[in-house]
Amino acid sequence: MSITPYLTLAAILFCIGLYGALSKKNAIIVLLSIELMLNAVNLNLIAFAKYGPKPGLAGQIFSLFNITVAAAEVAVGIAILINLYRNRGTTDVTDMDTMKR
Amino acid sequence: MYTNNYVIVAIFVGLGIFLPVAALTIGKWLRPSKPIDPKLTTYESGNEPVGEGQIRFNIRYYLFALMFVIFDVETVFLYPWAVAYKKLGLFALVEMLIFVGLLAVGLLYAWKKKVLQWTSI
């Protein structure tokens, strides 16, 4: 089994996530896109751990840590977003411009 | 040899397209057609449908999702530990108890901040 398809899929996922995080207007979608990027990394790690030149368990353990950290991160992100929505009444990231540039 | 396998796949694809199309078309010829307005409403287990199909979910579910994260994370780390438990021994058990204890503090925090009540926010 070759590793290339997995790495390609991970790269595509990562790029979609990066594009979404940088271009989408809805803040929830932005957070979702970040999750997509992190999942691309998990895919990469697991592919390397199974089919890489030097297979081993460390990659799978690393991806477990990634999953938990990503969950914590997005939980905090949504909490902040809810607070922002209460104060401003919008989840549109283009409206987040109260501070001077 | 592999070509044969692909022929089988092609036959399956052809059948997979043909059968539903045939079933639906024959059904259309055979059944009576009397379109009336109530038939176009959304089916909600026999009840009268209420409101729109696309609704906002209550934000309170978010807190439950957060609670779920606590236990979810707990399991993610408990699994590898449980698999290797016999090799790891007593000290790893104590470590795991500390880990679960830390998460329990998180749960206690949520409980004290009245997250577990539906009317908290």
Place this chain on the structure above:
Amino acid sequence: MEALRLQLSDLQHLIPELTLIVTALLAALLDLALPRKVSRSFSAWLTLLGIVVAICFTALELNPEEPIQLLAQSYRIDDFASLLKLVILVGTGLVVFMSLGSAARDDIHHVGEYYYLFLPAALGGMIMASSGDLITLYVGLELLSITSYVLVAMKKKSTESNEGAFKYIVLGGISSAIILYGMSFLYGISGSTNLLAINSALAGSIDDVKGLVYLAFFLLLAGFGFKIAAAPFHTWAPDVYQGAPTPVTAFLAVVSKGAGFAILFRVMYWVFGSLTLMGTDLQKDALLSLSVLAAISMIAGNAMALRQHNVKRLLAYSGIANAGYLLVPIATHFSLVHYANYSEFLFYLIAYLFMNIGAFAVLMIVQRSSGNEELRGFAGLYYRARGRPQRPCCSSFRWPASRSRRDFSESCSSSWARCRRNSIGSAR
């Protein structure tokens, strides 16, 4: 496999970290248990106590006979780590001290949480300083980052605070993902998450996988660039600094940045810059790209600071320029005689710590008396408060320059030049 297990006797080396955890738990439980009427200032004092105890334990660990390593090199207690831990802890302690009493004024509602959240943040920084493995490194980084996101959003009713926190979490999340993507390639090449093992794998097979190594390096550089707010990746810094409560801004400027530099230093020296790769193209390119990053940060940070009216934004740009200066000791070429520029780096970081916290403390005082954080709040200070505020102002701005002139001018003339330039830049 025996070495991979944490033993009870290993815990004695982790006492500073454990102190912080225990203090944070204690503060959290007390905060939950005590009725609402009780003043929450105990939380601040408990936090300070925990930090002071941790400082003492860390100081005891200084200068070990040989570096202590736990869990097969994934956690290292050497002088590099211990000194950076001291910087992180002193910085956190000063920030907590600074926010004593200002929390209520800053309309922070959850005062208890506000104080004890500094502890896990400092703990994250300490783990980063000590880690010798990609996993510990990443977990420490995220512990610091996620706690910082919450701390920035602590002013619940303020739109600016929320907005700054959201920008921080989005850009912080993206940068974490980029760092991780780079790390995953390093893992794929070497089959290990240990920094030294990665280095030896790179030295062995650099020519076969050159493309992947460069990709990993640039992804890591971009991600760490975000975390230390170096110039092409600095856009979050001014907004986040402006939105956050002032002590938290000081924390971000000093502790977060210092910890970010700690892992940058560790990764650059252990993976890309160590003796095994001496003289290879990879090392030259790595150092060159770090130098370019440093130059862009210095120029962009100082130039854009000229346009600012808000003092916190001004200090954010000063921080960006300082990130450039701090990159110089990492990026400069090493020879066999003078292998690591660690002492220069640490010297500048300590100077930066005291200067920056002093500057933010002055800003808080002026903000309180003038009611805003614009530059015009400083106007007429002489008449409003005769003699009083100028003194801390002067001392904090002048400190690094005068000190370097006295003690270090001979040994590290380059740091001296950077400090002088910096103090002039900040006092502008």
